[in-house]
Amino acid sequence: MPRLKLAxxxxxxxxxxxxxxxxxxxxGNHLANQALLGMLHEARVRFLAHLNHTELGNATTSGIILADAEIxxxxxxxxGDQLNITLVIDQLSRIGFDLYYRVDRVIDQMEIAxxxxxxxxFDYHTTHKRAPAPxxxxxxxxxxxxxxxxxRKQ
Known part of the structure; x- marks a missing residue:
């Protein structure tokens, strides 16, 4: 069975x-798959807030909707493990983007996922259809x- 390989x-x-x-x-007494997906959601919401955006958008700005997820x-x-979640946007287009997440344990830098x-x-307020990137x-x-x-240059 071929395995998923994310770079x-x-x-x-x-x-x-x-x-x-x-x-x-x-x-199994370790991080559950659905819990990790919830953590990725939390990280995404924090990132959007950092960009002064939300998942729902508003009357003049489109929000976002998840098309698929791979882990x-x-x-x-x-x-008790502290996890750093690093995010980077790739393949930004006029209607969407891919958002990558790397999850590392802080204490030993072990890559978790x-x-x-x-x-x-997505326009949640009028059309309920995909919309252009704000x-x-x-x-x-x-x-x-x-x-x-x-x-980085400093």
Whole structure:
């Protein structure tokens, strides 16, 4: 059976940290697959807030909707582990983008998982159909990337 192979793109757009909670464990006493998907959702919401956007958008700005999700588990995570979740946008188009996530344990930098969600811009307020990427989203992403590049060069 062929396995899913995700390659995390170069760069970093955003990093956030989450802890593995008791409610995130499965019967194997490690991070459950549905809990990891919830953590990725939390990281995505934080990233969008950092860009001054939301998943639902508003009357003048489209939101986003998840088209698909892929997760490749690489190692276990356990209760109390602090996890860095690094996000990067790839394949930005006029109607969507791919959002990649790399999940690393803070204490030893062990890669726990790599994931990708395909995101489509969506009008929740009038048409309930896919919509063009808001110019403000593209501008905020470019400003963030310019800022990150300046920091890397220092």
């Amino acid at each position: 995390f793109p170069a760069g970093t757009d955003f990093i956030t940290q989450l802890d593995v909670r008791i409610t995130d464990l499965n019967y 490749q588990f690489r190692h276990e995570a356990f209760l 790599v994931a990708k969600t395909s995101i489509v811009f 110019a403000s989203f593209e501008q905020a992403l470019q400003a963030l990337r310019n800022k990150n590049e300046k920091i």
